[in-house]
Amino acid sequence: MTSAERLPVAVDAMGGDRAPAEIVAGAVRARDELGVPVVLVGRPEELPDTGGLEVIPASEVIAMDADPGKSVRTMKDSSLVRAAEAVRDGRACAMVSAGNTGATMASALLRMKRLPGVGRPAIATPIPNPGTDRTTVLLDAGANAECTPEWLVQFAQMGATYARHRYGIEAPRVGLLSIGEEPTKGTPLVKETHQLLAEGGWAESCGGTFVGNVEGRDIMSPDVDVVVTDGFTGNVVLKTLEGSMRALVNAILGAFGATEETKAAGDALFPALLPLYAQLDPNNTGGAMLLGLNGVCIISHGSSNDTAIVNAVKVATEMVDAGLVGALASTIRPE
Amino acid sequence: MTSAERLPVAVDAMGGDRAPAEIVAGAVRARDELGVPVVLVGRPEELPDTGGLEVIPASEVIAMDADPGKSVRTMKDSSLVRAAEAVRDGRACAMVSAGNTGATMASALLRMKRLPGVGRPAIATPIPNPGTDRTTVLLDAGANAECTPEWLVQFAQMGATYARHRYGIEAPRVGLLSIGEEPTKGTPLVKETHQLLAEGGWAESCGGTFVGNVEGRDIMSPDVDVVVTDGFTGNVVLKTLEGSMRALVNAILGAFGATEETKAAGDALFPALLPLYAQLDPNNTGGAMLLGLNGVCIISHGSSNDTAIVNAVKVATEMVDAGLVGALASTIRPE
Numbered sequence: 154m155t156s157a158e159r160l161p162v163a164v165d166a167m168g169g170d171r172a173p174a175e176i177v178a179g180a181v182r183a184r185d186e187l188g189v190p191v192v193l194v195g196r197p198e199e200l201p202d203t204g205g206l207e208v209i210p211a212s213e214v215i216a217m218d219a220d221p222g223k224s225v226r227t228m229k230d231s232s233l234v235r236a237a238e239a240v241r242d243g244r245a246c247a248m249v250s251a252g253n254t255g256a257t258m259a260s261a262l263l264r265m266k267r268l269p270g271v272g273r274p275a276i277a278t279p280i281p282n283p284g285t286d287r288t289t290v291l292l293d294a295g296a297n298a299e300c301t302p303e304w305l306v307q308f309a310q311m312g313a314t315y316a317r318h319r320y321g322i323e324a325p326r327v328g329l330l331s332i333g334e335e336p337t338k339g340t341p342l343v344k345e346t347h348q349l350l351a352e353g354g355w356a357e358s359c360g361g362t363f364v365g366n367v368e369g370r371d372i373m374s375p376d377v378d379v380v381v382t383d384g385f386t387g388n389v390v391l392k393t394l395e396g397s398m399r400a401l402v403n404a405i406l407g408a409f410g411a412t413e414e415t416k417a418a419g420d421a422l423f424p425a426l427l428p429l430y431a432q433l434d435p436n437n438t439g440g441a442m443l444l445g446l447n448g449v450c451i452i453s454h455g456s457s458n459d460t461a462i463v464n465a466v467k468v469a470t471e472m473v474d475a476g477l478v479g480a481l482a483s484t485i486r487p488e
Numbered sequence: 489m490t491s492a493e494r495l496p497v498a499v500d501a502m503g504g505d506r507a508p509a510e511i512v513a514g515a516v517r518a519r520d521e522l523g524v525p526v527v528l529v530g531r532p533e534e535l536p537d538t539g540g541l542e543v544i545p546a547s548e549v550i551a552m553d554a555d556p557g558k559s560v561r562t563m564k565d566s567s568l569v570r571a572a573e574a575v576r577d578g579r580a581c582a583m584v585s586a587g588n589t590g591a592t593m594a595s596a597l598l599r600m601k602r603l604p605g606v607g608r609p610a611i612a613t614p615i616p617n618p619g620t621d622r623t624t625v626l627l628d629a630g631a632n633a634e635c636t637p638e639w640l641v642q643f644a645q646m647g648a649t650y651a652r653h654r655y656g657i658e659a660p661r662v663g664l665l666s667i668g669e670e671p672t673k674g675t676p677l678v679k680e681t682h683q684l685l686a687e688g689g690w691a692e693s694c695g696g697t698f699v700g701n702v703e704g705r706d707i708m709s710p711d712v713d714v715v716v717t718d719g720f721t722g723n724v725v726l727k728t729l730e731g732s733m734r735a736l737v738n739a740i741l742g743a744f745g746a747t748e749e750t751k752a753a754g755d756a757l758f759p760a761l762l763p764l765y766a767q768l769d770p771n772n773t774g775g776a777m778l779l780g781l782n783g784v785c786i787i788s789h790g791s792s793n794d795t796a797i798v799n800a801v802k803v804a805t806e807m808v809d810a811g812l813v814g815a816l817a818s819t820i821r822p823e
Binding site: 282283284285295298299330331332338339340341343368369370371372373374382384385386388389390391392393394395396397398399400401402403404405407408409411412414415417418419421422425426428429433 | 678707735749752754763
């Protein structure tokens with residue numbers, strides 16, 4: 154497919170702690186480095202040099218800490234709502250935002266709508282496994298604080314389809330996050346979901362395999378590809394991982410700086426540690442994806458820099474090219 | 489207090505992956521190094537040299553993967569049940585076990601009973617903050633998969649009292665684990681608990697302060713001393729921390745081993761990293777504590793070695809000497 158035949162990826166120029174400068178720089182880099190069309194959405198007068206990128210004007214900006222539902226309902230000319238409309242109206246093939254996560258979800262949900270049969274969309278977040286080339290998909294990472302067993306089964310299906318398309322895993326192993334391997338462990342939600350997943354009918358349309366309950370320590374293990382949980386637990390896990398990784402890395406860097414000798418040793422180790430550092434940098438993961446909507450929506454983390462936007466546009470383009478949305482539709486409603 | 493005046497700490501000699509050898513070795517070391525009396529509970533004929541420690545005989549052993557409730561009800565002559573009875577009957581001042589966590593809780597609950605007014609006991613687990621001398625108390629780390637707001641408020645009270653007695657924190661800052669700072673974020677359980685904690689009446693009897701909702705990334709931050717959550721979320725968080733720390737440490741050690749040069753640099757860094765490694769070794773934290781019972785019960789992790797048992801006996805003794813159980817009783821039912 155050539156650039157001329159493609160629809161552009163709509164990038165919310167106003168969303169994120171480093172917007173608009175880093176976001177616009179990332180969008181320009183994405184076009185230049187990936188050779189894909191990109192359109193910005195935002196206040197034209199506030200944008201730095203867009204390098205000739207088209208801008209879909211939007212006069213309002215939903216703040217990072219604004220109430221998602223209320224903002225999206227009242228700020229119809231916001232960059233987030235306009236970006237989602239661009240996908241709905243066939244002006245863009247996908248949207249990317251580093252803005253208010255809740256408002257990104259709400260905009261995408263209200264404008265793109267759910268795929269037929271989908272109970273709730275879920276946020277699928279890639280969890281890199283340190284020092285390996287593996288990534289675990291965690292969902293729901295925060296879209297739905299409360300879930301039903303039926304929604305979790307759909308998350309299992311959508312997560313497996315996503316893992317296949319995004320990471321090329323032929324038969325993704327799906328685990329249910331709980332507090333013990335036994336089917337009797339956990340909350341009523343987990344126990345009921347376990348039963349439904351163990352019955353196995355869900356797996357046919359997505360090619361997944363249920364490996365039973367998994368625990369928090371398995372999320373970064375090679376034994377599971379997709380970890381399913383409710384959005385409360387998933388978000389707590391995601392933030393716990395972020396916090397613990399940062400705390401440990403900072404403590405190690407502190408130890409490196411202890412003496413002249415350790416400083417020199419730390420310098421010698423730097424090249425060997427760089428790939429690990431890069432792997433754990435959220436700017437390099439390509440962002441989380443909202444699964445279950447009639448369109449591709451990538452949620453980039455709030456402190457995204459230009460590289461994060463390049464990677465998010467890359468993933469968006471790959472998922473559009475791979476026909477992920479169509480695959481998710483037939484995963485939930487097999488033809 | 490001299491050794492002669494003390495009641496011994498009852499150590500379950502049969503519990504844990506390395507029982508009885510490492511457990512008995514730890515009990516002997518605890519007596520010798522701490523100068524406190526220790527009594528073993530288990531099958532006398534299966535124990536290695538007890539160094540003269542008294543043994544309370546118990547003919548049954550509850551397996552690590554046995555059903556907790558059923559085992560405790562049917563195996564009345566198990567080491568766990570007998571250890572809890574020793575505390576109830578005034579033969580021991582506290583119990584320590586590295587065995588089946590659920591069965592340890594069930595034994596302690598059934599034999600020691602709850603303190604008056606306590607809805608449910610909670611597992612309080614110390615979370616070391618890497619590279620600092622700080623520890624965050626996380627509770628409930630797995631005793632109750634489902635909770636009510638009222639129980640969580642009691643966990644806040646008991647956690648604050650524990651943090652004061654165990655870590656000498658004068659006015660412990662208590663956070664409620666959620667998925668955003670706003671009181672409106674989270675599950676109904678979290679929202680209702682937030683309201684109750686924000687009202688503040690709970691704090692008087694324990695000296696705690698409510699700092700609002702905290703997120704997973706705050707657990708290892710210096711901004712909170714006690715993190716309150718339900719036992720499902722708490723256990724997932726604990727296991728996630730274990731898994732992520734191990735994965736990252738392994739990846740770093742892998743990078744250290746990349747070349748001859750990095751190996752040499754790694755060796756040079758080893759002394760500087762050793763304190764961090766020791767800090768994160770669960771054998772050094774002293775174990776988790778079951779709060780809300782009429783007695784001291786320390787739950788040591790399943791792979792406890794002798795050092796873990798020494799540290800668990802040390803914490804048990806300190807908490808007995810500090811009058812923690814009495815303090816918890818008046819925290820829940822102020823006089």
